Amino acid sequence: MTPFEYLRAGDPGEAVAAVAGRPGAAFLGGGTNLVDHMKLGVAGPDLLVDVSRLPLDRVEETAGGLRVGAAVRNSDLAAHPLVRERYPVLARALLSGASGQLRNVATTAGNLLQRTRCPYFQDVTTPCNKRVPGSGCSAIGGYTRYHAILGASEHCVATHPSDMAVAMAALDAVVVVLGPGGERRLPIGELYRLPGDAPQRDTVLEHGDLITAVELPHLPAARRSAYRKVRDRASFSFALVSVAAVLDLDGDAVRDVRLALGGVAHKPWRAARAEEALRGGPATEDAFRRAADAELAGARPLPGNEFKVAMTRGVVVAALRDLAEEGR
């Protein structure tokens, strides 16, 4: 591990200044991803600015929505009564991620910014454009079971591993960022990047940008929402494919629908084409299948993950069918 200094920030402004003023500095949340990467040699910050004890650990009611502090633990967020009542999709997504021990430590911001689980990214002996820009992509032509089928590039085919972020993408969450130039609010759909020719950048955040909160908007339809995750074992495993779904019915017709996919792309994938195909139409299994196909028309599976196309279709249809049945 590279030697580093450790600083516990007293307030958000101090944390931003400390990181912004030093190119090698990084924020530390719960550490369940960053500390792991420092041991593996994937990350080597020379200063860790601990933001996990900043007073950003509250879940507050806003006009119909919730404001979740960046330091709220994943386990506390999943257990929060208002989250369970208003956004069951988020509670379920959180509980499907990692283990109890890890959720007790992992923070909201750290979860959003956790890095890919691509095995080559974590193995410093192999080429990886995300870890060392320009070194090549070992996954292309290699092991691709957990890799992308949508929106990838010839430079990187990694997926974003967070379950929580998929639910937040379906809910149109807004990420509050404090940077050296002040505060700004970023819709979650604009936070993440596709790999393109710069896979080393997961998000649009700049060095020194601190996430202080995530705002969940007023969305009554989300009371009927679900998270469905397919994985290689029943618990404690990353998603092969997952879906976060919100379904609002008007009789047998779809009034509104929100769909986001996990495990299939470099970012939580909002399935806008599928949503468009469904809005105003019938809530039938056939319609769900056609909507999933509309989204998956752009899929470019790799040798080794072709199964994900049919799996994604199946998971989308099953999640929507269950929600439609609940609503009848």
Add this chain to the structure above:
Amino acid sequence: MRVGFTVNGREETADDVWEGESLLYVLRERMGLPGSKNACEQGECGSCTVLLDGVPVCSCLVAAGQAEGRRVRTVEGLAEGDRQAPIQEAFVECGAVQCGFCTPGLLVQAHDLIERVPRPSDADIREALAGNLCRCTGYEKILAAVRLAANRRAENP
């Protein structure tokens, strides 16, 4: 740096701690508490589980500085005086231990479950222990031990 926190009810400090040491390392190598085990160092196996401010965490991924001023309880602190904790007795009675490497983490995690959930279902137990891997027992006897300890606790709260 100097790191100080409460371990099993006692104030402890360690000097000359390197920033890169984990809480697990500090407990084992500096505070003489080798109960918590170091197996994967990646959050995958749970053998390093300790209670941090009352909730179970993987101490291998907690940087030493993060523990400053907090409360830690390790497997060494589960027993009350000479008497083993109910979960420890149940593990012995059910033969839930083979090589024993996973056992301290499982004890801490299972202890937390039966303190929080009065009558855990098998599904509750499996989910609660999902982050603890055992390479020897096949888990059946571990499940039996947790059921036994939970039942005893429900009968004599």
